[in-house]
Amino acid sequence: MKYNYLEIEKKWQKYWEDNRIFRTPDPEDLDKSKPKYYALDMFPYPSGDGLHVGHPEGFTATDILARYKRNKGFNVLHTMGWDAFGLPAEQYAIKKGIHPKIRTAECVDLFRRQLKALGFSFDWEREINTTDETYYKWTQWIFLKIFNSYYDEKENRAKPVSELKIPEGLSEKEKYDYINSQRLAYLAEVPVNWCPELGTVLSNEEVPEQIEKGFTVVRKNMKQWNLRITKYADRLLKDLDDLDWPNSVKELQRNWIGKSEGAKITFKVKMSDENKGENYSVEVYTTRPDTIFGVTYLILAPEHKLVEFITTPEKKDLVKAYVEKAGFKSDMERTELSKNKTGEFTGAFAVNPVNGKEIPVLVADYVLASYGTGAIMGVPGHDERDNEFALKAGLEIIPVVIPEKYKSEDEIKQFTERTIKGEECYSGEGISVNSGFINGLKTEDAIKKVNERIEETGAGKKAINYKLRDWLFSRQRFWGEPFPLIHLEDGTFKALDESELPVKLPDIESYNYSGTGESPLAGIDFWINTTDKETGRKAKRETNTMPQWAGSCWYYLRYLDPDNEKVFCDPAREKFWMPVDLYIGGAEHSVLHLIYARFWYKILFDLGYVSYKEPFQKLFNQGMILGEDGVKMSKSRGNVINPDDVIRNFGADSMRLFEMFMGPLEATKPWSTKGIEGLSRFLNRVWRLIVDENTGTVKSSVVFEEPDLNALKLLHKTIKKVTEDIEDNDMKFNTAISYLMVIVNEMYKMEKISRIMIEKFLVLLSPFAPHIAEELWEKLGHDKSIQFESWPEFNTEYTKEDSVTVVFQINGKVRAKKEVDYDTAEDILEDLALYNENILKQIMGKQIIKVITIKNKMVNIVVK
RNA sequence: GCCCGGGUGGCGGAACUGGUAGACGCGCAGGACUUAAAAUCCUGUUGCCUGUAAAGGCAGUAUCGGUUCGAUUCCGAUCCCGGGCACCA
Structure with a gap:
C-alpha cells in the first residue's frame, strides 16, 4: 500500500473535526494549573482569488507551535477568522450589483475550504468575521467607548468624558463644544488625502500603497472623524522596549512615531x-x-x-x-x-x-x-x-x-x-x-x-x-462599519446609546459612489433618516464608515469569547489568555495594523476592559515567497502557485514541510517545484520505513525491542535538536526538519528498528506533517490522536558525545584530525598533536612558540 | 539622502559563545535494479593543483584593511542587494 496522501489527509481532517480534537475549552473548563499558549495568525482578507502560498507559510509556523505546545501539555488557543470588510468586495458589488455580504460569504467559504485542506489545528468553533453584525456591533461599541473618552494628561490615561472637568460658566453650546474638543474621537475639517478613483479619503499610512497601485491622491479639506492616537505617542513608543518583536519592526514604529x-x-x-x-x-x-x-x-x-x-x-x-x-x-x-x-x-x-x-x-x-x-x-x-x-x-x-x-x-x-x-x-x-x-x-x-x-x-x-498624526478614521465607503452616531437638525451630533447597537448596513441595490465625496450610504434615504431615541427629534445617520483597520484592532480579543452577547470579551477570559504569546504575519503590517491595534488595546486598558499594557508579546514576520523565477508572484507574470494544485500533486503535509524547509521563516525565498518533490520523497521514505507496501501493515523490521545504545543516542540527539529549534526565538524549522531527515536516513541503515524509537520520531514529526503522523500512529496500534501524546523528553546521558574529532592545527591551519574520547585532558591532546605523524613532518626543524589547546575542539601549534 | 536587514558551492540554505566552512535538501555525475523507462537504493559532489591510488597541497564565506595563535563570526572602510522612511526643521 503506497503512501496515499490524498486519502490520508482527508481522513484525518474529518477525524479532527468530527472529534473536535482542536476545540479549546473556555477557561472555566480548563486545567488552569497548566500554562497557556495563544498562537495567533494575522487573519486574512478573504479575496476571490483564494489562498496564495504566502498565507500557509505563517499559518504553518503557528500551527507547528500550537501542536507542539499541546503535546507539551499547554492549554493552547489557536484560531482563524476573516478581516472581511474592504474595497474589493465593494467593487465587485458595484460591478455585479449584488450585496458585498454575498460575495464575502463566497470568498470566506473558499478560504475556509483551502485552509482546512492544509490541516491547521484551528479551533474552528471560534471562527469570527469582522462583517458579521454580531461582530461589528462590538467594533461600534468600542468606538463609542473611544468617543466617550478623553485623555487625562496628568494621569496619562484615557478616562470617560463623564469624569471630565468642565470649566465653569460655560453656556450649553460652549459646554457641548468643549466636550467635543476633548473626545478621543473627534470631527475636524482637515486636509485629507482624497483619492478620486476610489472615491474615498485615505489615511496617511494608506497613501503610498495606493499610489503604487497607480491611483492619484490629492489634498482636500474635508470634515472627517479622527482618533487621537497622538495622545498615546509616548506610550506607544516606550512600551515597544519590552516587546519581543523583530528589531526592524520596533525601529519602523519608532521612526513612524518620530519623537x-x-x-x-x-x-x-x-x-x-x-x-x-x-x-x-x-x-x-x-x-x-x-x-x-x-x-x-x-x-x-x-x-x-x-x-x-x-x-x-x-x-x-x-x-x-x-x-x-x-x-x-x-x-x-x-x-x-x-x-x-x-x-x-x-x-x-x-x-x-x-x-x-x-x-x-x-x-x-x-x-x-x-x-x-x-x-x-x-x-x-x-x-x-x-x-x-x-x-x-x-x-x-x-x-x-x-x-x-x-x-x-x-x-x-x-x-x-x-x-x-x-x-x-x-x-x-x-x-x-x-x-x-x-x-x-x-x-x-x-x-x-x-x-x-x-x-x-x-x-x-x-x-x-512627534511625526505621528491623529488617525483619520472615516471612509466614504459602503462596506465598512457604520458609525454609531447621528446628526440632529440643529447641526449637533450625538452618539447612540449602547442599546441601539449594532447600526446595521442596509440591503440595497446600487453601490455606486455618490461622486460628491460622500459614502454610498448618503444616498439611502430610508437608512439615513432616523429619530433620536432619547428626545424623539429628527436625525440623520452619520454616513461615513470606519476604515478596514477597525475590525482588526481587536479581533484577537473576540476569539477568546466569540459568542458573547453581553460583552465584547469576558474579562476573566481576557485575563487568562492575553497577551498573545506568538503573533505571526507579514511585515507589511509592521506600522499600520500593529500600531492601531496597540492603540485600541491601550485605550481599553485605560478604561479597565483589558488587563495588560500590550496585546502582542512576541511578534514574528514571515518572509515573502517568490515565484519560481525569483520575482514576486503575480497574475500578470503567470508565476502564481496555487495551493490547491500543490496539495493535489504532493499533499498538504509535503507543502507544510516544504514551506518550513525552504529557509528561515523571515527570509524572502523563491518557490521550487523540485524542492517540494524532495520533501514529498522524504515523507514517502518515512512511510516505507514503517509500512510494508505489499500488505499495508507495519513492517517486520519494526520490532518490540528497546533501542540499542547507538539508536538511543541518535534518538535523543534528534529530540534535543528538534525541541530546541522549535523553542528557538528565530523559529528554525528548516534545521529541525533537516534533523528529522537525518534520523530517517540513519534508521534506513538499521536492520531492526525499535518501535519506541519510531513512535517518538512520529511525535517529533507530527507538528510539521500531522496527517501522515496520525496515520502511522494509528497503524502502530494507537487509537487516540497523536496530538494527545506527550512530547518526548531527551536524556542528556545520551545527547552528550562520547568521542569527538579533535583537529590539530599549525599556525591556525588544520593539518590533522584525530578521534578521541570526549573530555580528553588538554595535556593528552597536546601530546597527541605533537606526536602526530603529519604534524611532526611539518614542524620538523621549526621552533614551537606556543600551543593552544581547547578541550574537545582543537590543538593549535604556533611555529616559526 | 537617512534608518533597518542581508551578501557563504551550480541552486535553497547550515555553522554553538571567535575554534574542522558547506549540515539537510535540490541539481548534477557514476553505479545497482529493470527488456527499457519511471520509481527506488547506493556512491560521489566548493574550486584549483600533485598523485594510478591512498593521500596531500593551495585558495576560498561580496571587496580591502585591522584585532587574534585562530575570523563566515569582532572592528573600520568600500561595493552590491532587499525592506522602510523621505523637505518632520
Whole structure:
C-alpha cells in the first residue's frame, strides 16, 4: 500500500473535526494549573482569488507551535477568522450589483475550504468575521467607548468624558463644544488625502500603497472623524522596549512615531504702520536651538494662520497667489518639487529674541503646516533645506557651528568662508561661534544654555514633537462599519446609546459612489433618516464608515469569547489568555495594523476592559515567497502557485514541510517545484520505513525491542535538536526538519528498528506533517490522536558525545584530525598533536612558540 | 539622502559563545535494479593543483584593511542587494 496522501489527509481532517480534537475549552473548563499558549495568525482578507502560498507559510509556523505546545501539555488557543470588510468586495458589488455580504460569504467559504485542506489545528468553533453584525456591533461599541473618552494628561490615561472637568460658566453650546474638543474621537475639517478613483479619503499610512497601485491622491479639506492616537505617542513608543518583536519592526514604529526633542521659540513680528497695535508673533519649532544666532529669516507654511495677518499690503497679491498655488499641489507634488524650493516674502520682519536682529518672514511650501508649529527659523548655514532655499532666494548665511575636527584657525577660517558662500552646509554638532553667550560651547551645552535663556525671557521653552498624526478614521465607503452616531437638525451630533447597537448596513441595490465625496450610504434615504431615541427629534445617520483597520484592532480579543452577547470579551477570559504569546504575519503590517491595534488595546486598558499594557508579546514576520523565477508572484507574470494544485500533486503535509524547509521563516525565498518533490520523497521514505507496501501493515523490521545504545543516542540527539529549534526565538524549522531527515536516513541503515524509537520520531514529526503522523500512529496500534501524546523528553546521558574529532592545527591551519574520547585532558591532546605523524613532518626543524589547546575542539601549534 | 536587514558551492540554505566552512535538501555525475523507462537504493559532489591510488597541497564565506595563535563570526572602510522612511526643521 503506497503512501496515499490524498486519502490520508482527508481522513484525518474529518477525524479532527468530527472529534473536535482542536476545540479549546473556555477557561472555566480548563486545567488552569497548566500554562497557556495563544498562537495567533494575522487573519486574512478573504479575496476571490483564494489562498496564495504566502498565507500557509505563517499559518504553518503557528500551527507547528500550537501542536507542539499541546503535546507539551499547554492549554493552547489557536484560531482563524476573516478581516472581511474592504474595497474589493465593494467593487465587485458595484460591478455585479449584488450585496458585498454575498460575495464575502463566497470568498470566506473558499478560504475556509483551502485552509482546512492544509490541516491547521484551528479551533474552528471560534471562527469570527469582522462583517458579521454580531461582530461589528462590538467594533461600534468600542468606538463609542473611544468617543466617550478623553485623555487625562496628568494621569496619562484615557478616562470617560463623564469624569471630565468642565470649566465653569460655560453656556450649553460652549459646554457641548468643549466636550467635543476633548473626545478621543473627534470631527475636524482637515486636509485629507482624497483619492478620486476610489472615491474615498485615505489615511496617511494608506497613501503610498495606493499610489503604487497607480491611483492619484490629492489634498482636500474635508470634515472627517479622527482618533487621537497622538495622545498615546509616548506610550506607544516606550512600551515597544519590552516587546519581543523583530528589531526592524520596533525601529519602523519608532521612526513612524518620530519623537524629536527641541524647543519652541517665539519671534515677535515687527509692527509696520498697517498692523500697528496688533501683537503678532511667530512660534517656531527647532531641534537645534543652539543655531539661533544663525537665523537669517523665518518661514511660515502656506496654510499658516498668520500669513494673512502679517503680509504687508504691497505683498498681498503675490503672497495670496503663492498660497493658492501651494494649495493645489498634493503632498506628493510638493515633495517631488523638493529640489526646486519656492517661497514668497511677506514684507514683514521678525525680531530674533536672543540678539534683537531683524529678519524677514517668508512663506514657503517646503515647510509643513502639520508638523511642529507650522513655522521654522531659517538657519541656512547649518540646515540643508534652509541652505538650498537661501541660495535660491539670495538670503544671508551666517556660520555658527564649527565641526570639532577643525582645530587650526586657518581651517576654521576656510570653513566659515565656504559656509558663507554656501559651498558647505554642516548640519552636525560642533562648537558654537558668532553666537553671543554660547560662543565656544559644544552643541549639547549650547542647546541647554539657549533653552534656559529663552525660558527665562519668556521667549520659548523646551518642546517635544512627534511625526505621528491623529488617525483619520472615516471612509466614504459602503462596506465598512457604520458609525454609531447621528446628526440632529440643529447641526449637533450625538452618539447612540449602547442599546441601539449594532447600526446595521442596509440591503440595497446600487453601490455606486455618490461622486460628491460622500459614502454610498448618503444616498439611502430610508437608512439615513432616523429619530433620536432619547428626545424623539429628527436625525440623520452619520454616513461615513470606519476604515478596514477597525475590525482588526481587536479581533484577537473576540476569539477568546466569540459568542458573547453581553460583552465584547469576558474579562476573566481576557485575563487568562492575553497577551498573545506568538503573533505571526507579514511585515507589511509592521506600522499600520500593529500600531492601531496597540492603540485600541491601550485605550481599553485605560478604561479597565483589558488587563495588560500590550496585546502582542512576541511578534514574528514571515518572509515573502517568490515565484519560481525569483520575482514576486503575480497574475500578470503567470508565476502564481496555487495551493490547491500543490496539495493535489504532493499533499498538504509535503507543502507544510516544504514551506518550513525552504529557509528561515523571515527570509524572502523563491518557490521550487523540485524542492517540494524532495520533501514529498522524504515523507514517502518515512512511510516505507514503517509500512510494508505489499500488505499495508507495519513492517517486520519494526520490532518490540528497546533501542540499542547507538539508536538511543541518535534518538535523543534528534529530540534535543528538534525541541530546541522549535523553542528557538528565530523559529528554525528548516534545521529541525533537516534533523528529522537525518534520523530517517540513519534508521534506513538499521536492520531492526525499535518501535519506541519510531513512535517518538512520529511525535517529533507530527507538528510539521500531522496527517501522515496520525496515520502511522494509528497503524502502530494507537487509537487516540497523536496530538494527545506527550512530547518526548531527551536524556542528556545520551545527547552528550562520547568521542569527538579533535583537529590539530599549525599556525591556525588544520593539518590533522584525530578521534578521541570526549573530555580528553588538554595535556593528552597536546601530546597527541605533537606526536602526530603529519604534524611532526611539518614542524620538523621549526621552533614551537606556543600551543593552544581547547578541550574537545582543537590543538593549535604556533611555529616559526 | 537617512534608518533597518542581508551578501557563504551550480541552486535553497547550515555553522554553538571567535575554534574542522558547506549540515539537510535540490541539481548534477557514476553505479545497482529493470527488456527499457519511471520509481527506488547506493556512491560521489566548493574550486584549483600533485598523485594510478591512498593521500596531500593551495585558495576560498561580496571587496580591502585591522584585532587574534585562530575570523563566515569582532572592528573600520568600500561595493552590491532587499525592506522602510523621505523637505518632520
